[in-house]
Amino acid sequence: MPIVDEPVHPAWLPPGAWRPITGRRVRVTGEGLLVRTVLAELRAAGATLVETDGDVEFGLGGDPALDGEGFEIVRRDGRTLIRAAAPHGLLHSLFHLLREAPAGRYRPAVDRRMVDHWDNVDVHPVMGQVERGYAGGSLFWRAGEPRRDLPRVAAYARLLAACGVNAVALNNVNVHATETRLLTDRLAEVAELAAEFRRYGIRVHLSVSFAAPVHHGLPGADPLDDRVVAWWAEATRAVYEMIPDFGGYLVKADSEGQPGPFTYGRSHADGANLLAGALAPHGGVVHWRAFVYNHRQDWRDRSVDRARAAYDHFTPLDGAFRDNVVVQVKHGPMDFQAREPVAPLIAAMPATRLAVEVQATQEYTGQQRHLCYLAPMWSSLLRGTDGPAIAGVAAEMVAVANTGDDPFWTGHPLAQANLYAFGRLAWDHTLDPVTILDEWTGLTFPGASPALRATLHAVMDGSWQTYERYTAPLGVGFMVRPGHHYGPDVDGYEYTPWGTYHHADRDGVGVDRTVATGTGFTGQYPQPWASIYESAADCPDELALFFHHLPYGHVLRDGRTVIQHIYDTHFAGAAETAEMRRRWQTISDEVPTELFRRVAGLLNEQVRSAEEWRDQINAYFLRKSGVPDEHGRPIY
Ligand code: BDP
Numbered sequence: 001m002p003i004v005d006e007p008v009h010p011a012w013l014p015p016g017a018w019r020p021i022t023g024r025r026v027r028v029t030g031e032g033l034l035v036r037t038v039l040a041e042l043r044a045a046g047a048t049l050v051e052t053d054g055d056v057e058f059g060l061g062g063d064p065a066l067d068g069e070g071f072e073i074v075r076r077d078g079r080t081l082i083r084a085a086a087p088h089g090l091l092h093s094l095f096h097l098l099r100e101a102p103a104g105r106y107r108p109a110v111d112r113r114m115v116d117h118w119d120n121v122d123v124h125p126v127m128g129q130v131e132r133g134y135a136g137g138s139l140f141w142r143a144g145e146p147r148r149d150l151p152r153v154a155a156y157a158r159l160l161a162a163c164g165v166n167a168v169a170l171n172n173v174n175v176h177a178t179e180t181r182l183l184t185d186r187l188a189e190v191a192e193l194a195a196e197f198r199r200y201g202i203r204v205h206l207s208v209s210f211a212a213p214v215h216h217g218l219p220g221a222d223p224l225d226d227r228v229v230a231w232w233a234e235a236t237r238a239v240y241e242m243i244p245d246f247g248g249y250l251v252k253a254d255s256e257g258q259p260g261p262f263t264y265g266r267s268h269a270d271g272a273n274l275l276a277g278a279l280a281p282h283g284g285v286v287h288w289r290a291f292v293y294n295h296r297q298d299w300r301d302r303s304v305d306r307a308r309a310a311y312d313h314f315t316p317l318d319g320a321f322r323d324n325v326v327v328q329v330k331h332g333p334m335d336f337q338a339r340e341p342v343a344p345l346i347a348a349m350p351a352t353r354l355a356v357e358v359q360a361t362q363e364y365t366g367q368q369r370h371l372c373y374l375a376p377m378w379s380s381l382l383r384g385t386d387g388p389a390i391a392g393v394a395a396e397m398v399a400v401a402n403t404g405d406d407p408f409w410t411g412h413p414l415a416q417a418n419l420y421a422f423g424r425l426a427w428d429h430t431l432d433p434v435t436i437l438d439e440w441t442g443l444t445f446p447g448a449s450p451a452l453r454a455t456l457h458a459v460m461d462g463s464w465q466t467y468e469r470y471t472a473p474l475g476v477g478f479m480v481r482p483g484h485h486y487g488p489d490v491d492g493y494e495y496t497p498w499g500t501y502h503h504a505d506r507d508g509v510g511v512d513r514t515v516a517t518g519t520g521f522t523g524q525y526p527q528p529w530a531s532i533y534e535s536a537a538d539c540p541d542e543l544a545l546f547f548h549h550l551p552y553g554h555v556l557r558d559g560r561t562v563i564q565h566i567y568d569t570h571f572a573g574a575a576e577t578a579e580m581r582r583r584w585q586t587i588s589d590e591v592p593t594e595l596f597r598r599v600a601g602l603l604n605e606q607v608r609s610a611e612e613w614r615d616q617i618n619a620y621f622l623r624k625s626g627v628p629d630e631h632g633r634p635i636y
Contacts, residue, residue, distance in 0.1 A: 011159050011408075011409050011444065012162060012163070012416070012420055012440060012443035012444045013098070013159070013162055013443055014444070014446065016446030017098055017442070017443045017444075017446045018045035018046065018098060019446065020097055020098055020100055021042060021045045021046070021047050021097065021098065022045055022046040022047065023046055023047070023048070024047055024055045024056055025048045025050045025053070025054045025055045025056070026042050026047040026048065026049055026050065026054045026055070026056045026058070027049070027050050027051065027052065027053070027056070027057045027059075028042065028049065028057075028058045028090075029057075029058070029060065030058075030059060030060045030087060030090065032087050033087075033199060034087035034090065034091050034199075035087055035090060037091060037199050037200060038090050038091055038094050041094060054079070055078070055079055055080065056079070056080045056081075056082070056097070057079065057080070057081050058082045058090050058093065058094070059082070059083055059084075059090075060084060060085065060086070060087070060090070061083060061085075062083030062084045062089065063083070063105075064085050065085075066084060066085040066089055066105065066107060067085060067086075067089075067107060068086045068088050068089065069086070069092055069107065069108050069111075069166070070084065070085065070089050070092075070107035070108070071083065071084040071089040071090065071093040071096075071105075071106055072084075072105045072106070073093065073097070073101060073102070073103045073106070074103055075103045080097070082097070087201075088166070088201045091200070091201050092106070092108075092161075092164065092201075093106070095161065095162045095163075095164075098162075098443065099439050099442070108164065108426070108428075109426070109427060109428055109429045110394060110395055110426060111396065112167050112326075112355070112395075112396040112397075113164055113165050113166055113167065113397050113426035113427060114165065114167035114168065114169065114205070114287075114355070114396065114397070114398045114399075115160060115165050115167070115168050115360075115398070115399050115400075115401045115403075115419075115422075116168075116169040116173070116207075116250065116398055116399070116400050116401060117130070117138070117140070117168065117169060117171060117172070117401045117403075118130060118131040118132055118133065118172040118173065118174075118361070118400060118401070119131075119133070119138040119139075119140055119141060119170065119171055119172055120171070120172050120176065120179065121141045121144055121171065121176075121178045121179050121182070121186075122143070122144045122178045122179075123144075124176065127172075129142065129143075130404055131172050131174060132361050132363040132400070133361060133404050134361060134362060134367045134368035134369070134402070134404075134410075134412075135361075135368060135402060135403055135404030135405070135406040135408075135409060135411040135415075136404040136405040136411070137404055137405045138404060139152060139153060139156055139403065139404065139405055140153070140170055140171075140189075141189075144178060146189040146192070147405075148192070149405075150192070150196055152405070153193055153196040153197070154196045154199065154200075156403065156409075157196050157197045157199065157202055159409070159419075160197075160202060160419075160423070161200035161201055161202060162423075162443075163419065163420045163422070163423025163424055164423040164424060164427035165202065165422075165423045165426070166202055166203065167202060167203050167204075167205060167247050168197060168202055168203075168204055168401075169204075169205040169206065169207055169250045169287075170190065170193060170204060170205070170206060171206060171207045172207060173207045173250060173251075173252035173258075173289065174252065174256070174258060175207050175208060175209035175212075175252075177215065179207070179209075180208070180209050180212050180215040180216070182206055183206060183208055183212060183235055183239065184216060184235065187238070187239060187243075190204065190206060190243065191242045191243050194243045194245070194246065203245055203246070204243065204246060204247055205246075205247035205287070206239075206249060206250065207249070207250045207251070207252070208249045208250070208251060208275070209258070209259060210251060210253045210259045210260050210261065211259035212231075212232075212235070213227075213231040213232070216231070216235075218231055220264065221259065221264070222264035222266065223261050223264065223270045223271050223274035224264075224270060225264075228274065229274060229277065229278075232274060232275060232277075232278035233277075233278045235278070236279055236282065236284070237282075239282075240282040240284070246284060247285065248279050248285040248286055248287065248324075249275050249279065249284070249286045249287070250287040250328070251271070251275065251286060251287065251288050252289045252291065253271055253288070253289070253292070254268070254292055255289065255291050255293070256295050257295075260292075267320075268288065268292070268313065268314065268317060269317045272286055272321055272325045272327075273320075273321065273322045273325065275288075276322040276323075276324045276325045277322065279324060280322065280323075280324050285324045285326055286324065286326070287326045287328045287355060287398070288321075288325055288326070288327055288328065289327075289328045289329075289357075290310040290313070290314050290327050290328060290329045290330070290343075290345055291310065291329075291330055291335075292309060292314075293306045293309035293310070293499065294306070294309065294499070295497060295498055295499065296497045297497050297498075297499050298497070299494070299496060299497060299499075299501065302503075303519060304499070304519075305511075305513060305518075305519035305520075305521050306333075306334060306499030306500065307333040307334055307513060307519070307521050308333070308519060308520070308521050308524065309333075310329060310330075310333060310343060310345045311343075311344050311345045311348060311524045314327060314345055314349065315345065315348045315349065317352075318348070318350065318351045318352050319351035319352070321352055321353075325352075325353065326353045326354070326395070327349060327352050327353070327354055327355070328354075328355040328356075328357050328396075328398060329345050329346055329354055329355070329356055329357065330343060330357050330359075331343060331346075331356055331357065331378075331381055331390070333345075333521070334477055335500070336358075336363060336364050336365075336400075337364050337472070337475075337478065338364060338372075338377075338464070338467055338471055338472070338477075339377075339475045339477070339542050339543065339546070340477065340543075340546065341386065341475075341525075341529075341533065341546060341547075342381055342384070342386075342387040342390060344388075344521075344524035344525045346388065346393055346394065347393065347525070347526050348524070348526075353395045353396070354393065354394050354396070355394060355395065355396035355397065355398050356390050356396075356397055356398065357398040357399070357400065358374070358381075358397070358398070358399050358400070359399070359400045360374070360399040360400055360401060360402040360418045360422050361400050361401060361402040362374075362402065362415065362418075364485060365464070365467055366606070366609075367485075367486050368402065368411035368412040369411075369486075369602055369605050369609070370412075370463075370467060370605075370606045370609065370610075371412060371414055371415075371459060371460065371463045371599075371602070371603070371606060372418075372463050372464050372467045373414075373418065373421070373433070373437065373461065373463045373464055374418045374421065374464055375417070375418070375421035375433035375436055375437070376433045376464050376465070378421070378422065378425050379425060379429075379431070379432070379433050382425060382429040386540045386542070387525070387529055388526060388529060390429075391429040391430075397422070397425075397426035401419075402415055402418055402419055403419060408598065412598075412599070413595045413599055414456075414459075414460060416440070416444065417436075417437060417440045417460065420436070420439075420440045420443075421433065421436045421437070424439070433461070434457065437456065437460055437461065438453065441453055441456050445591060448590070449590055451586070451587060451590065452587050452590040455583050455584065455586060455587045455590075458580075459580040459584060462576070466573050468542070468569075469569040469570065469576070470569070470573030470574050470577070470610040470613045470614050470617075471488070471573075471613055471617075472502070472617075473509075473545065473565070473566045473569065473570075473617065474510070474541065474542065474543070474544045474545040474546075474556075474562065474565065475543040475544060475545050475546035476502045476509065476510055476511070476545035476546060477500065477502075478492075478500040478501075478502070479492065479493075479502065479617070480493075482496070487609060487612060487613070488612060488613045488616040488617060490502070490504075490616060490617065502545070504620075504621070505624065506624055506625065506626070507551055507552070508549055508550050508551040508554070508562070509545055509549065509552070509562070509621070509624075510544065510545030510546070510547075510549040511545070511546065511547070511548075511549060512547075512548060512549040513533075513546070513547050513548075514533075514534050514547065514548065515530075516534065518548075518549075522534045522547060533547045534547075536548045536550060537557075540557070541556045541557050541558055541565070544556060544562070545562075550562050552621075552625040553627075561627075563621060564630055566617065566618065566621050567618055567621075567629045567631075567633070570613070570614040570617050570618050571614060571633055573610060573613075573614065574607075574610040574611050574613070574614040577603070577606050577607045577610040578607050580603060581600075581604065581606070581607055584596075584599055584603055585600070615635075615636055618636075619635055619636050622635045
């Protein structure tokens with residue numbers, strides 16, 4: 001099997017990355033599909049496969065406590081011995097070995113680490129082939145037809161497996177008419193993709209429409225109607241007949257126009273349990289998204305708060321879901337902004353299996369034109385730096401995919417690091433983002449020089465905070481151009497029904513979400529966070545305007561006023577992008593030319609866009625507030 005018969009530019013694991021294996025005597029025991037995958041990888045990496053006394057030995061028979069995916073690495077007398085309890089563990093151990101993982105026991109922090117594609121089968125008139133996709137077209141479909149580029153799908157499955165991902169949802173959560181047929185007469189397309197992913201231990205899931213029975217001739221989709229129950233049971237039986245290891249369904253219901261149980265006066269638990277009932281006999285799960293809110297709200301009514309919605313809808317249902325329902329919650333209460341507090345729902349569903357969803361596709365973080373390494377954000381959410389920790393509460397982790405048929409996989413070549421970091425953090429929540437970047441660098445640019453490593457750290461480690469500095473200030477969010485969400489438009493969503501406001505006036509800015517005088521959202525948090533967020537004096541600066549409407553002269557915890565903080569961060573953020581661009585120019589000899597050029601071009605755009613953000617935000621707030629910059633810098 002060709003390993004890197006790449007129609008594409010290097011992602012992690014080009015041939016040079018196999019140095020720890022190449023030329024070594026390796027013995028593998030065990031059988032089955034995944035063991036065959038391990039053998040094929042080893043052969044292609046230039047290992048010498050032996051029957052006895054390998055320098056490296058992979059085998060089953062490890063401690064059952066390692067579960068399905070764990071493994072143990074023992075180093076003894078110059079040899080490396082790997083034991084797993086199941087073949088999936090052997091596959092993961094192989095990739096850990098390439099990272100030169102030290103001896104020890106390894107087990108993933110959560111059982112399911114999933115990537116959700118928002119790929120459409122047809123080209124959607126507004127959203128295109130991939131909704132919020134910034135890496136070309138879909139790897140799976142083009143203009144209504146299956147692409148059948150199976151070697152590319154296999155290479156993709158391998159990339160995902162190599163960072164620890166073990167589940168993939170193939171199609172968009174917004175399910176249009178054609179996509180409902182993936183579940184029925186177009187199931188063979190799904191089975192074909194599933195066969196490629198299976199070789200790398202990845203199970204395939206499908207987004208389904210709650211109204212699927214209606215698309216297929218039933219008069220309604222009421223979850224308590226026996227005909228609907230029977231329809232789902234039969235459709236699901238047929239899926240498993242063709243794809244025995246099918247993962248399950250992903251559902252966006254009663255959200256942004258998608259159909260759901262509310263139409264029939266039923267709850268989200270009724271809806272999720274219907275599908276869970278159909279999947280249970282086959283061992284499948286339903287991921288039911290908690291992204292439910294009113295996108296037709298009255299912007300004049302300040303008591304309505306979109307941030308409250310998921311908690312208000314779902315906490316009354318805690319304990320009402322079947323065992324094979326996973327409630328999938330976005331990491332923040334709004335919508336994947338560069339800075340949000342953790343969603344309070346995550347800390348409020350003790351009797352429900354939760355998956356936490358992050359957005360690797362950079363819809364609100366620069367759309368893969370801007371360099372924005374997201375691992376520091378995800379790591380701080382997992383650890384609970386500024387709110388309740390996700391680690392230990394989430395049973396599963398999900399990322400919205402940032403990949404497509406772009407030759408670099410991710411549009412911005414360095415955005416590959418986000419996908420890699422997602423997989424690694426989902427596997428081990430305690431990993432440090434700087435260490436993850438080192439791993440990724442070593443695997444992607446084998447033999448990377450100290451200068452290249454230093455430059456990648458210089459341009460990437462702080463890039464999320466740089467992005468935050470030049471975009472919407474102090475956690476207030478949005479301020480993006482409506483529709484496509486790229487570039488600044490301070491009031492773009494201010495007078496719309498979407499619920500994404502900043503409430504700036506001549507005196508101040510921010511959303512009062514306190515219990516005392518605002519929407520009461522802070523009351524959804526457990527202590528001490530409810531009190532910390534409620535108090536303007538205690539609230540972390542970076543969330544100040546998310547929780548409070550503050551006068552421009554309000555002094556933040558860092559000693560600066562709100563208005564001066566806005567000016568300072570916007571000048572600093574834009575200047576940092578220029579420095580990133582300068583640093584990148586210093587390593588032109590260290591990376592492949594095409595990759596160098598692609599990144600250089602994108603950095604030009606990032607500098608331009610950051611200056612545009614800086615100027616629009618600063619000018620807007622100067623005009624609103626009338627307060628000049630204390631350093632007298634030019635504001636237009
Ligand atoms: C929003 C996107 C929209 C998605 C939605 C979702 O703008 O395209 O459909 O999230 O997560 O951020 O369902």
